[in-house]
Amino acid sequence: MIDVFNPADQSVVGSVADTAPEVVAQVANTLREQQPAWAALSPKERARWLRRYRDWLLANADRIADVLQSETSKPRAEAIIEVPLAAELINYFADNATKFLADEDVTPSGVLSLTKKLTITHEPYRVVGVITPWNFPLLVPAFDCVPALLAGASVLLKPSEVTPMSALELARGWQEIGAPEVFAIVTGAGATGQAVVENTDYVQFTGSTRTGKLIAHQAIERMIPYNLETGGKDPAIVLADADLDRAVPGVVWGALANAGQICVSIERVYVEAPIYDEFVARATDLVSSLRQGKDGTEFGCDLGAMATAVQLGIVERHVDEAIEAGAKATVGGRANGRFFEPTVLVDVDHSMSCIREETFGPTIPIIKVADEDEAVRLANDTEYGLSASVWTGDKARGEEVARRIDAGAVNVNDALVNLFALGVPHGGWKSSGTGARFGGAHGLRKYTRAKAITAPRMPAPKKELLWFPYAATRISAIRKALHFVAGHDLRRLVRF
Numbered sequence: 001m002i003d004v005f006n007p008a009d010q011s012v013v014g015s016v017a018d019t020a021p022e023v024v025a026q027v028a029n030t031l032r033e034q035q036p037a038w039a040a041l042s043p044k045e046r047a048r049w050l051r052r053y054r055d056w057l058l059a060n061a062d063r064i065a066d067v068l069q070s071e072t073s074k075p076r077a078e079a080i081i082e083v084p085l086a087a088e089l090i091n092y093f094a095d096n097a098t099k100f101l102a103d104e105d106v107t108p109s110g111v112l113s114l115t116k117k118l119t120i121t122h123e124p125y126r127v128v129g130v131i132t133p134w135n136f137p138l139l140v141p142a143f144d145c146v147p148a149l150l151a152g153a154s155v156l157l158k159p160s161e162v163t164p165m166s167a168l169e170l171a172r173g174w175q176e177i178g179a180p181e182v183f184a185i186v187t188g189a190g191a192t193g194q195a196v197v198e199n200t201d202y203v204q205f206t207g208s209t210r211t212g213k214l215i216a217h218q219a220i221e222r223m224i225p226y227n228l229e230t231g232g233k234d235p236a237i238v239l240a241d242a243d244l245d246r247a248v249p250g251v252v253w254g255a256l257a258n259a260g261q262i263c264v265s266i267e268r269v270y271v272e273a274p275i276y277d278e279f280v281a282r283a284t285d286l287v288s289s290l291r292q293g294k295d296g297t298e299f300g301c302d303l304g305a306m307a308t309a310v311q312l313g314i315v316e317r318h319v320d321e322a323i324e325a326g327a328k329a330t331v332g333g334r335a336n337g338r339f340f341e342p343t344v345l346v347d348v349d350h351s352m353s354c355i356r357e358e359t360f361g362p363t364i365p366i367i368k369v370a371d372e373d374e375a376v377r378l379a380n381d382t383e384y385g386l387s388a389s390v391w392t393g394d395k396a397r398g399e400e401v402a403r404r405i406d407a408g409a410v411n412v413n414d415a416l417v418n419l420f421a422l423g424v425p426h427g428g429w430k431s432s433g434t435g436a437r438f439g440g441a442h443g444l445r446k447y448t449r450a451k452a453i454t455a456p457r458m459p460a461p462k463k464e465l466l467w468f469p470y471a472a473t474r475i476s477a478i479r480k481a482l483h484f485v486a487g488h489d490l491r492r493l494v495r496f
């Protein structure tokens, strides 16, 4: 068994099975057996199950928020938001499933396929493995399991061993609505996760870049596809024409929501020189006013504890190293038990770990830049490329700067919001991942394999022109026809 703790006070809030690899294999087999019947349902029928599931989640939202809060010590305000966001996700993919999964008719591309009716079908993987981290214990699993189920796959979820209790609620809901047995959860740590990769046909992973690479190697050994959403070091660029009344609270929230434990958290801020002092002063004031602690159901706090001791250690190291190298904390800077004070760092430079490595904690390092070009250059000077934000009074300029940033998403005058826009891709560039988690039709189709079906459009002759035996007149006629269509100019035509 694995004990689950409330990070704020280390009290044990539950314990879950450390599932052995053989058991994972058995569960995957059952899912594999159940999947064809699930895939045989129409997208509309599967959507009906998912909508029932949504209703169950909404009906149990308060209890689920309690569970979520107990294993994360998130503030209540953040704990209650995961279920309604999951419900929105269900609605989006359920409403669009028929359209996104429909067969596609394709126009022939040339002479040799001219007489064919061409169709692409989208056929689900049998068992999709989903491996998730601890920062959004309900929402991240929902992000991946819901579309995979709607696509017609069975789903095997392995939640983080740090926060498995919320995911177990997801399993309980699926059972309580009496849905087909195509969704199962195995709790456990790395070895259980490895067994998931070993026994599934597609792996969707969210977590550290290090583990992501291990999973990718394992998946390639088995020749199964995977998608990774890994670390980030998201920059925010604040231009001199920005409205500070919005930019300051926006950046502070983007950096400190969930105590900075979000893959798309703002982790570096570049501020143009003319407004630098004012930005730092206002950000420091705002951060000083935030309430940190363990609240209950009364919305008493803005920031909770760090989810793991390891993560706390990373944040401490980044801040200590920065301060040793000459940086200054205008507010915060210290750990207090499992909490790390929300911290604004100034006088930081690009060699420091707080700028180069993912912190995943409540820190806001701020760097003064001369102009937009320097801001963009520094923003791109990172191994990561998950998302970014640009703050400016000129929306057109904001979009232009957005195009210059090497990242999978850029928000103009906002933070994190791309995560809630289900029609656009959510995926990392560079070391932040491969492919995208969702984004319109791709969000469902990624859990399917495309199949090309060619069929005769008209009564087929006994033999196709290219078939044996090769006869000089026939082959040269085909050659002429191909040249005629492909050549596009008289000179080439006359050569034959």
Ligand code: ADP
Binding pocket: 131, 132, 133, 134, 158, 159, 160, 161, 188, 189, 190, 191, 192, 193, 194, 197, 206, 207, 208, 209, 210, 211, 212, 214, 215
């Ligand atoms: P973090 O601990 O920061 O969440 P990890 O990448 O270590 O990041 O963990 C993310 C998820 O990956 C967790 O569910 C974890 O149990 C799982 N995991 C860890 N190691 C492996 C592995 N070798 N194979 C598969 N899953 C793993």
